[in-house]
Amino acid sequence: MGAANGTFVGGRRVPGGGRRALRPGEPVQVGATVLVVRQRATPAPPAEAVVASPALRRLYAEAEQVAAGRLAVLLLGETGVGKEVLARHIHLASPRARGPFITLNCGALAPSLLESELFGYDKGAFTGA
Incomplete structure (x- = not known):
């Protein structure tokens, strides 16, 4: 200095x-x-995450940077690759960590209902409801 x-x-x-x-x-x-000077408040990767490879360590480091922002994050990948584990890590490392972490399997939703399930709907928006 x-x-x-x-x-x-x-x-x-x-x-x-x-x-x-x-x-x-x-x-x-x-x-x-x-x-x-800010203290890094990011937790270690969750216990269920195996972060042994350099590539996964880089991914979790990048996830911590993303968590500090206010942007929405979309994780894509095959079944069983750890998207939910990574999403939980991002949530816990974010300013929103005290709020709920809600998981939703979008693949199980009917395409016609996807938007209303994610963003809500107006009363009477569905016929016969």
Whole structure:
């Protein structure tokens, strides 16, 4: 840490070439830029997930990055490849982790009912209902 405009941690100047441990929530100012240190709150992959290969470790690392965002995630794959396990991991690593995790097998739904099952429907939308 030794920016030409000064580096400050917690409001205190850090001398050029100085090193210091950072704590979560602690502001770091480098010149005119202020950064806030965040503790990684991502849980380890679930016990039911076997994450031994480098490819799976990369996948779970990418899933943790996706979990931090607010975008919807669509997981596609063959039966039995672990889509639900990965989806649960994304949920647990996300800001929504305290909310419910609801699984839905879309392949078991009739195509004509898929949209209403996912997004709801208006009262009286179905004939004879």
